[in-house]
Amino acid sequence: MLNIQLNGERRELEGSVSVTELLDRLGFTGKRLAVELNKEILPKSLHATTMLNDGDIIEVVGAVGGG
Amino acid sequence: MTQNTPGQDKPLIIAGKTYSSRLLVGTGKYKDLDETARAIEASGADIVTMAVRRTNLGQNPDEPNLLDVISPERYTLLPNTAGCYTADDAVRTCRLARELLDGHNLVKLEVLGDQKTLYPDVVQTLKAAEQLVKEEFQVMVYTSDDPLVARQLEEIGCIAVMPLGAPIGSGLGIRNPYNIRIILENAKVPILVDAGVGTASDATVAMEMGCDGVLMNTAIAAAQDPVRMARAMRLAVESGRDAYLAGRMPRKLYASASSPIDGTFF
Numbered sequence: 174m175l176n177i178q179l180n181g182e183r184r185e186l187e188g189s190v191s192v193t194e195l196l197d198r199l200g201f202t203g204k205r206l207a208v209e210l211n212k213e214i215l216p217k218s219l220h221a222t223t224m225l226n227d228g229d230i231i232e233v234v235g236a237v238g239g240g
Numbered sequence: 241m242t243q244n245t246p247g248q249d250k251p252l253i254i255a256g257k258t259y260s261s262r263l264l265v266g267t268g269k270y271k272d273l274d275e276t277a278r279a280i281e282a283s284g285a286d287i288v289t290m291a292v293r294r295t296n297l298g299q300n301p302d303e304p305n306l307l308d309v310i311s312p313e314r315y316t317l318l319p320n321t322a323g324c325y326t327a328d329d330a331v332r333t334c335r336l337a338r339e340l341l342d343g344h345n346l347v348k349l350e351v352l353g354d355q356k357t358l359y360p361d362v363v364q365t366l367k368a369a370e371q372l373v374k375e376e377f378q379v380m381v382y383t384s385d386d387p388l389v390a391r392q393l394e395e396i397g398c399i400a401v402m403p404l405g406a407p408i409g410s411g412l413g414i415r416n417p418y419n420i421r422i423i424l425e426n427a428k429v430p431i432l433v434d435a436g437v438g439t440a441s442d443a444t445v446a447m448e449m450g451c452d453g454v455l456m457n458t459a460i461a462a463a464q465d466p467v468r469m470a471r472a473m474r475l476a477v478e479s480g481r482d483a484y485l486a487g488r489m490p491r492k493l494y495a496s497a498s499s500p501i502d503g504t505f506f
Binding site: 179180181182199200201204205206207208209212214216217233234235236238239240 | 267307322337338456
């Protein structure tokens, strides 16, 4: 069991999970998003090969209206 | 500017790209995405700002997204750092924006100092600007109307400096036109008034002074009819630009008759 912090919320994940898999589980497949892992940008090209670790802090962001 | 014949103008160039509209608009505070899209269309803007926020984890995956209606293929997106109160948060937001927009490195830097006024914290703004320029971002920077700070931001390498006309969302118009004039005189990069515009005449005033453009959000979004106001702003910016290029008549204290004195029969 992995404990991660996702967009400020604690989450428990079963088994070994890549960032791509996490995004799929959230229903974000194919969405325009950016991911930050432990305060560093995680480029899209690395989502599939990056496995989550216990204690990881993840931010998933998108575009919203703003001035 | 006398070399310009009617209809001709130098285009607005931002980071080497040419834009026909000198009105830049935000996408915040609209009723829904449909109204956003219609207002942006009516404004004629080429450059459109947006914010970067956490995705809603409980959201319906089919819910439309801002980028579905404001397509990055059609518009130049200008992600902002709104809501940031430190240089670190602003830099982090810009890095996320660049990743989100597939390497697009144009950003609007704003680092705020106070929730009540949303006035820029210029110390943090200068610090963030230095870091972002180092990381090869193209920085359009929101700042106060202090001419010395504007010059420092230009020296750091910001590609456009955007002094406020009045506090964000206040609609008070350009409160200190003399400072904006001094900023314009000193500048070698485009100067755009960002924030404070309340109605069309405010945008015209900015353009008549010789500003290179105007950026606004609330003045359109908070109007009773945002789509009509967007059109009004487009015309206001065009009118102000034309009046600037035309060169206004001098102000005189006394009258000067428009009709000839010769040939009067009374």
